[in-house]
Amino acid sequence: LAETLNRMIARLQASFGALRRFTADASHELKTPLTVLRADIERAMHPGTPQADRLVALEEAMQEITRMADLVDSLLTLARADEGRFDLHREPIHLEPIVRDVTETATILGEGAGLTVSLPLVEDAMVLGDAARLRQLFLNLVTNAIKYTPRGGKVEMTLSHRNNNAVAFAVRDSGLGISAADLPYVFERFWRADRVRSRASERGGFGLGLAIAQWIVQAHGGTLTVQSRLGRGSVFTVLLPMLVDERPDAPADAPQEA
Ligand SMILES: Nc1ncnc2c1ncn2[C@@H]1O[C@H](COP(=O)(O)OP(=O)(O)OP(=O)(O)O)[C@@H](O)[C@H]1O
Ligand SMILES: [Mg+2]
Missing domain, CATH: 3.30.565.10 (Histidine kinase-like ATPase, C-terminal domain)
Known part of the structure:
Protein backbone atom coordinates (compact mmCIF):
# COMPACT_ATOMS: atom_id res chain seq x y z
CA LEU A 1 0.00 0.00 0.00
CA ALA A 2 2.81 2.38 0.99
CA GLU A 3 4.43 1.72 -2.36
CA THR A 4 1.23 2.53 -4.26
CA LEU A 5 0.84 5.76 -2.30
CA ASN A 6 4.44 6.73 -2.95
CA ARG A 7 3.97 6.13 -6.65
CA MET A 8 0.81 8.25 -6.66
CA ILE A 9 2.55 11.07 -4.79
CA ALA A 10 5.48 10.94 -7.20
CA ARG A 11 3.09 11.18 -10.16
CA LEU A 12 1.26 14.13 -8.60
CA GLN A 13 4.55 15.88 -7.86
CA ALA A 14 5.65 15.37 -11.45
CA SER A 15 2.44 16.82 -12.86
CA PHE A 16 2.55 19.82 -10.48
CA GLY A 17 6.12 20.37 -11.60
CA ALA A 18 5.08 20.26 -15.25
CA LEU A 19 2.26 22.72 -14.53
CA ARG A 20 4.61 25.12 -12.73
CA ARG A 21 7.07 24.96 -15.61
CA PHE A 22 4.30 25.55 -18.15
CA THR A 23 3.08 28.65 -16.28
CA ALA A 24 6.62 30.00 -15.87
CA ASP A 25 7.48 29.44 -19.55
CA ALA A 26 4.19 30.94 -20.75
CA SER A 27 4.64 34.05 -18.59
CA HIS A 28 8.19 34.47 -19.81
CA GLU A 29 7.15 34.17 -23.46
CA LEU A 30 4.38 36.75 -22.97
CA LYS A 31 6.68 39.16 -21.16
CA THR A 32 9.10 39.46 -24.07
CA PRO A 33 6.62 40.80 -26.65
CA LEU A 34 5.10 43.05 -23.97
CA THR A 35 8.48 44.65 -23.34
CA VAL A 36 8.99 45.25 -27.07
CA LEU A 37 5.43 46.58 -27.38
CA ARG A 38 5.96 49.08 -24.56
CA ALA A 39 9.17 50.37 -26.14
CA ASP A 40 7.49 50.74 -29.56
CA ILE A 41 4.52 52.65 -28.18
CA GLU A 42 6.71 54.91 -26.06
CA ARG A 43 8.69 55.74 -29.19
CA ALA A 44 5.51 56.45 -31.17
CA MET A 45 4.18 58.71 -28.41
CA HIS A 46 7.37 60.68 -27.83
CA PRO A 47 6.89 64.28 -29.12
CA GLY A 48 10.42 64.34 -30.55
CA THR A 49 9.92 61.27 -32.74
CA PRO A 50 9.66 62.14 -36.47
CA GLN A 51 6.40 61.10 -38.16
CA ALA A 52 8.04 58.41 -40.32
CA ASP A 53 9.65 56.77 -37.28
CA ARG A 54 6.33 56.79 -35.49
CA LEU A 55 4.79 54.71 -38.24
CA VAL A 56 7.67 52.25 -38.12
CA ALA A 57 7.25 51.93 -34.35
CA LEU A 58 3.52 51.31 -34.71
CA GLU A 59 4.08 48.70 -37.41
CA GLU A 60 6.50 46.90 -35.12
CA ALA A 61 3.94 47.10 -32.33
CA MET A 62 1.34 45.47 -34.59
CA GLN A 63 3.75 42.63 -35.37
CA GLU A 64 4.30 41.99 -31.68
CA ILE A 65 0.55 41.98 -31.10
CA THR A 66 0.11 39.35 -33.84
CA ARG A 67 2.84 37.25 -32.23
CA MET A 68 1.19 37.53 -28.83
CA ALA A 69 -2.22 36.67 -30.24
CA ASP A 70 -0.71 33.54 -31.84
CA LEU A 71 0.87 32.58 -28.54
CA VAL A 72 -2.36 33.07 -26.58
CA ASP A 73 -4.21 30.98 -29.20
CA SER A 74 -1.73 28.13 -28.76
CA LEU A 75 -1.87 28.36 -24.98
CA LEU A 76 -5.67 28.23 -25.00
CA THR A 77 -5.64 25.20 -27.29
CA LEU A 78 -3.27 23.36 -24.96
CA ALA A 79 -5.14 24.43 -21.82
CA ARG A 80 -8.39 23.10 -23.28
CA ALA A 81 -6.68 19.88 -24.27
CA ASP A 82 -5.36 19.49 -20.69
CA GLU A 83 -8.83 19.95 -19.30
CA GLY A 84 -10.15 17.27 -21.62
CA ARG A 85 -12.40 19.84 -23.32
CA PHE A 86 -11.30 18.69 -26.72
CA ASP A 87 -13.79 20.71 -28.75
CA LEU A 88 -13.18 18.29 -31.62
CA HIS A 89 -15.90 17.88 -34.20
CA ARG A 90 -15.17 14.47 -35.63
N1 LIG B 1 11.40 19.80 -39.58
C1 LIG B 1 12.23 20.17 -38.59
N2 LIG B 1 13.58 20.20 -38.81
C2 LIG B 1 14.45 20.54 -37.82
N3 LIG B 1 14.07 20.90 -36.58
C3 LIG B 1 12.75 20.89 -36.29
C4 LIG B 1 11.77 20.53 -37.28
N4 LIG B 1 10.55 20.61 -36.69
C5 LIG B 1 10.76 21.00 -35.42
N5 LIG B 1 12.08 21.18 -35.17
C6 LIG B 1 12.71 21.58 -33.88
O1 LIG B 1 11.78 21.33 -32.85
C7 LIG B 1 11.47 22.55 -32.16
C8 LIG B 1 10.03 22.52 -31.70
O2 LIG B 1 9.15 22.65 -32.82
P1 LIG B 1 7.72 23.35 -32.62
O3 LIG B 1 7.01 23.33 -33.90
O4 LIG B 1 7.08 22.72 -31.42
O5 LIG B 1 8.11 24.83 -32.19
P2 LIG B 1 8.58 26.08 -33.06
O6 LIG B 1 8.51 25.76 -34.52
O7 LIG B 1 9.92 26.50 -32.52
O8 LIG B 1 7.54 27.21 -32.66
P3 LIG B 1 5.96 27.26 -32.98
O9 LIG B 1 5.32 27.24 -31.63
O10 LIG B 1 5.79 28.55 -33.69
O11 LIG B 1 5.63 26.06 -33.81
C9 LIG B 1 11.82 23.65 -33.13
O12 LIG B 1 12.14 24.86 -32.46
C10 LIG B 1 13.02 23.06 -33.86
O13 LIG B 1 14.19 23.25 -33.08
MG1 LIG C 1 6.63 24.99 -35.25
Missing part, protein backbone atom coordinates in the same frame (compact mmCIF):
# COMPACT_ATOMS: atom_id res chain seq x y z
CA GLU A 91 -17.03 13.31 -38.69
CA PRO A 92 -16.24 11.15 -41.70
CA ILE A 93 -13.99 13.23 -43.94
CA HIS A 94 -11.70 12.78 -46.93
CA LEU A 95 -8.04 13.66 -46.36
CA GLU A 96 -7.06 14.41 -49.94
CA PRO A 97 -8.71 17.86 -50.18
CA ILE A 98 -7.13 18.90 -46.88
CA VAL A 99 -3.69 17.74 -47.99
CA ARG A 100 -4.04 19.51 -51.35
CA ASP A 101 -5.09 22.70 -49.61
CA VAL A 102 -2.13 22.52 -47.21
CA THR A 103 0.18 21.87 -50.18
CA GLU A 104 -1.05 25.05 -51.87
CA THR A 105 -0.22 27.13 -48.80
CA ALA A 106 3.10 25.32 -48.40
CA THR A 107 4.03 25.97 -52.02
CA ILE A 108 3.57 29.71 -51.56
CA LEU A 109 5.54 29.72 -48.29
CA GLY A 110 8.19 27.51 -49.89
CA GLU A 111 8.65 29.87 -52.84
CA GLY A 112 9.28 32.73 -50.43
CA ALA A 113 11.88 30.62 -48.64
CA GLY A 114 13.59 29.38 -51.81
CA LEU A 115 12.48 25.76 -51.38
CA THR A 116 10.95 23.14 -53.66
CA VAL A 117 7.68 21.87 -52.20
CA SER A 118 6.08 18.79 -53.72
CA LEU A 119 3.35 16.23 -53.19
CA PRO A 120 4.51 13.16 -55.13
CA LEU A 121 1.98 10.69 -53.70
CA VAL A 122 -1.66 11.12 -52.71
CA GLU A 123 -3.85 8.15 -51.84
CA ASP A 124 -7.12 9.50 -50.56
CA ALA A 125 -8.59 7.98 -47.42
CA MET A 126 -11.45 8.70 -45.09
CA VAL A 127 -10.97 9.21 -41.37
CA LEU A 128 -13.23 10.10 -38.50
CA GLY A 129 -11.74 13.51 -38.01
CA ASP A 130 -11.99 17.22 -37.33
CA ALA A 131 -11.10 18.85 -40.65
CA ALA A 132 -9.96 22.17 -39.14
CA ARG A 133 -7.74 20.47 -36.56
CA LEU A 134 -6.22 18.06 -39.09
CA ARG A 135 -5.46 20.99 -41.36
CA GLN A 136 -3.78 22.75 -38.42
CA LEU A 137 -1.80 19.58 -37.66
CA PHE A 138 -0.55 19.17 -41.25
CA LEU A 139 0.26 22.89 -41.47
CA ASN A 140 2.27 22.80 -38.23
CA LEU A 141 4.44 19.99 -39.61
CA VAL A 142 4.85 21.59 -43.03
CA THR A 143 5.64 25.08 -41.71
CA ASN A 144 8.32 23.51 -39.49
CA ALA A 145 9.80 21.70 -42.48
CA ILE A 146 9.91 25.02 -44.34
CA LYS A 147 11.23 27.01 -41.36
CA TYR A 148 14.03 24.58 -40.58
CA THR A 149 15.25 23.99 -44.15
CA PRO A 150 17.77 26.39 -45.67
CA ARG A 151 17.26 27.90 -49.14
CA GLY A 152 17.68 25.47 -52.02
CA GLY A 153 16.30 22.56 -50.00
CA LYS A 154 13.35 20.25 -50.55
CA VAL A 155 10.11 19.63 -48.69
CA GLU A 156 8.06 16.62 -49.73
CA MET A 157 4.65 15.50 -48.50
CA THR A 158 2.92 12.17 -49.07
CA LEU A 159 -0.45 10.69 -48.17
CA SER A 160 -0.48 6.91 -48.38
CA HIS A 161 -2.29 3.82 -47.14
CA ARG A 162 -0.68 1.50 -44.61
CA ASN A 163 -1.90 -2.08 -44.18
CA ASN A 164 -5.45 -1.27 -45.29
CA ASN A 165 -6.38 0.10 -41.88
CA ALA A 166 -4.27 3.21 -41.45
CA VAL A 167 -3.36 6.23 -43.49
CA ALA A 168 -0.02 8.03 -43.24
CA PHE A 169 0.68 11.71 -43.83
CA ALA A 170 4.43 12.25 -43.99
CA VAL A 171 6.50 15.42 -44.34
CA ARG A 172 10.11 14.96 -45.36
CA ASP A 173 12.61 17.82 -45.48
CA SER A 174 16.26 18.14 -46.40
CA GLY A 175 16.87 20.70 -43.67
CA LEU A 176 18.76 21.24 -40.42
CA GLY A 177 17.66 17.99 -38.83
CA ILE A 178 17.58 17.23 -35.11
CA SER A 179 20.35 15.51 -33.14
CA ALA A 180 19.71 12.14 -31.50
CA ALA A 181 20.19 13.81 -28.11
CA ASP A 182 17.49 16.41 -28.85
CA LEU A 183 14.99 14.10 -30.51
CA PRO A 184 13.23 12.95 -27.29
CA TYR A 185 12.32 16.55 -26.44
CA VAL A 186 10.83 17.87 -29.70
CA PHE A 187 7.21 17.32 -28.65
CA GLU A 188 7.65 19.05 -25.27
CA ARG A 189 6.01 22.40 -24.73
CA PHE A 190 8.29 25.40 -25.27
CA TRP A 191 11.15 23.20 -26.38
CA ARG A 192 13.35 24.57 -29.21
CA ALA A 193 16.60 23.10 -30.44
CA ASP A 194 18.44 26.36 -30.08
CA ARG A 195 16.51 28.74 -27.87
CA VAL A 196 18.88 31.66 -28.06
CA ARG A 197 19.45 31.68 -31.78
CA SER A 198 15.89 30.89 -32.76
CA ARG A 199 14.55 33.63 -30.47
CA ALA A 200 16.73 36.28 -32.02
CA SER A 201 16.28 35.24 -35.64
CA GLU A 202 13.30 35.39 -37.94
CA ARG A 203 12.68 31.74 -37.18
CA GLY A 204 11.73 32.47 -33.58
CA GLY A 205 8.74 30.29 -32.75
CA PHE A 206 7.41 29.41 -29.35
CA GLY A 207 8.09 25.68 -29.30
CA LEU A 208 4.38 24.88 -29.06
CA GLY A 209 3.56 23.75 -32.62
CA LEU A 210 4.61 20.12 -32.15
CA ALA A 211 2.99 19.85 -28.71
CA ILE A 212 -0.28 20.91 -30.35
CA ALA A 213 0.31 18.55 -33.28
CA GLN A 214 0.86 15.70 -30.82
CA TRP A 215 -2.39 16.50 -29.01
CA ILE A 216 -4.41 16.61 -32.26
CA VAL A 217 -3.01 13.25 -33.35
CA GLN A 218 -3.74 11.61 -30.00
CA ALA A 219 -7.28 13.02 -29.95
CA HIS A 220 -7.77 11.22 -33.29
CA GLY A 221 -6.43 7.91 -31.97
CA GLY A 222 -3.31 8.16 -34.12
CA THR A 223 0.45 8.40 -33.66
CA LEU A 224 3.04 11.02 -34.56
CA THR A 225 6.65 9.94 -35.01
CA VAL A 226 9.86 11.58 -36.16
CA GLN A 227 13.06 10.36 -37.74
CA SER A 228 15.88 12.81 -38.14
CA ARG A 229 19.60 13.27 -38.57
CA LEU A 230 21.44 16.44 -37.74
CA GLY A 231 22.34 18.26 -40.93
CA ARG A 232 20.50 15.73 -43.10
CA GLY A 233 16.81 16.47 -42.62
CA SER A 234 13.74 15.07 -40.91
CA VAL A 235 10.63 13.02 -41.56
CA PHE A 236 7.53 13.55 -39.45
CA THR A 237 4.86 10.87 -39.92
CA VAL A 238 1.23 10.98 -38.78
CA LEU A 239 -0.64 7.66 -38.73
CA LEU A 240 -4.42 7.84 -38.47
CA PRO A 241 -6.94 5.00 -38.30
CA MET A 242 -8.62 4.72 -41.70
CA LEU A 243 -12.38 4.79 -41.81
CA VAL A 244 -13.87 2.00 -43.86
CA ASP A 245 -17.28 3.08 -45.08
CA GLU A 246 -19.62 0.14 -44.57
CA ARG A 247 -22.96 1.77 -45.27
CA PRO A 248 -24.88 -0.24 -47.89
CA ASP A 249 -25.62 2.94 -49.89
CA ALA A 250 -22.03 4.17 -49.71
CA PRO A 251 -20.76 5.47 -53.04
CA ALA A 252 -18.19 2.93 -54.19
CA ASP A 253 -15.23 3.50 -56.50
CA ALA A 254 -15.31 -0.07 -57.76
CA PRO A 255 -18.37 -1.64 -59.37
CA GLN A 256 -20.39 -3.66 -56.88
CA GLU A 257 -21.78 -7.10 -57.60
CA ALA A 258 -25.54 -7.18 -58.10
